[in-house]
Amino acid sequence: xxxxxxxxxxxxxxxxxxxxxxxxxxxxxxxxxxxxxxxxxxxxxxxxxxxxxxxxxxxxxxxxxxxxxxxxxxxxxxxxxxxxxxxxxxxxxxxxxxxxxxxxxxxxxxxxxxxxxxxxxxxxxxxxxxxxxxxxxxxxxxxxxxxxxxxxxxxxxxxxxxxxxxxxxxxxxxxxxxxxxxxxxxxxxxxxxxxxxxxxxxxxxxxxxxxxxxxxxxxxxxxxxxxxxxxxxxxxxxxxxxxxxxxxxxxxxxxxxxxxxxxxxxxxxxxxxxxxxxxxxxxxxxxxxx
Numbered sequence: 625x626x627x628x629x630x631x632x633x634x635x636x637x638x639x640x641x642x643x644x645x646x647x648x649x650x651x652x653x654x655x656x657x658x659x660x661x662x663x664x665x666x667x668x669x670x671x672x673x674x675x676x677x678x679x680x681x682x683x684x685x686x687x688x689x690x691x692x693x694x695x696x697x698x699x700x701x702x703x704x705x706x707x708x709x710x711x712x713x714x715x716x717x718x719x720x721x722x723x724x725x726x727x728x729x730x731x732x733x734x735x736x737x738x739x740x741x742x743x744x745x746x747x748x749x750x751x752x753x754x755x756x757x758x759x760x761x762x763x764x765x766x767x768x769x770x771x772x773x774x775x776x777x778x779x780x781x782x783x784x785x786x787x788x789x790x791x792x793x794x795x796x797x798x799x800x801x802x803x804x805x806x807x808x809x810x811x812x813x814x815x816x817x818x819x820x821x822x823x824x825x826x827x828x829x830x831x832x833x834x835x836x837x838x839x840x841x842x843x844x845x846x847x848x849x850x851x852x853x854x855x856x857x858x859x860x861x862x863x864x865x866x867x868x869x870x871x872x873x874x875x876x877x878x879x880x881x882x883x884x885x886x887x888x889x890x891x892x893x894x895x896x897x898x899x900x901x902x903x904x905x906x907x908x909x910x911x912x913x914x
């Protein structure tokens with residue numbers, strides 16, 4: 625009996641702060657490359673660098689990685705990978721922006737001003753030794769609801785760009801050992817420039833983000849799941865039997881990891897809602913293809 629071969633799909637997450645002299649021209653190059661390879665997803669390009677996430681077949685993704693790394697600016701680019709679905713993104717969107725991750729706190733020389741890095745292995749060792757530190761999660765509030773590290777401090781950011789207005793609420797951490805975390809590392813790279821400028825004296829950032837920690841230490845200090853900005857909504861990155869679910873329905877507090885968009889406010893908010901409660905909340909719609 626003939627069985628059709630279905631090629632595996634891969635999702636890649638990547639960024640780099642590097643000078644892009646002509647973002648518009650680079651955008652056209654990237655559009656042509658992605659269309660040729662059949663990739664879908666999103667990419668932001670600015671003078672300060674690139675920030676992207678794409679899905680494609682395993683072969684197409686490998687070709688994309690090799691092509692981008694053939695550019696000397698991206699030779700050492702780190703790609704975080706996870707298994708795709710073939711439909712994680714509805715289309716290809718590549719845009720030029722002022723910032724590749726919007727903080728709105730002025731310009732930084734990220735390569736020189738960002739905080740010192742700790743690897744996933746080093747962070748795990750800090751937990752094992754019971755070091756005195758906290759984890760400052762720089763993701764949006766709804767992302768932290770889905771999953772978070774032990775010892776997390778949540779600054780209650782609706783958007784990353786809210787951080788400059790939240791500095792007073794976390795000022796008590798200035799003399800404490802703090803490890804900043806985010807999904808893949810890009811928000812930490814820029815945010816820690818600001819935080820060090822504001823007087824955070826013992827500040828570190830998790831190298832390559834929560835995504836990499838979850839791959840290396842599934843089911844350990846990070847509890848729950850990772851919110852991802854595609855049609856999967858959440859991902860455990862590595863299949864982890866017995867993984868703990870920590871997120872709860874906003875209406876009845878049932879444990880669930882289903883996200884919906886609340887269109888009763890503008891801009892809409894991501895809300896966790898169980899199967900039973902979604903039936904009675906007409907203002908909520910699926911995040912898929914949103």
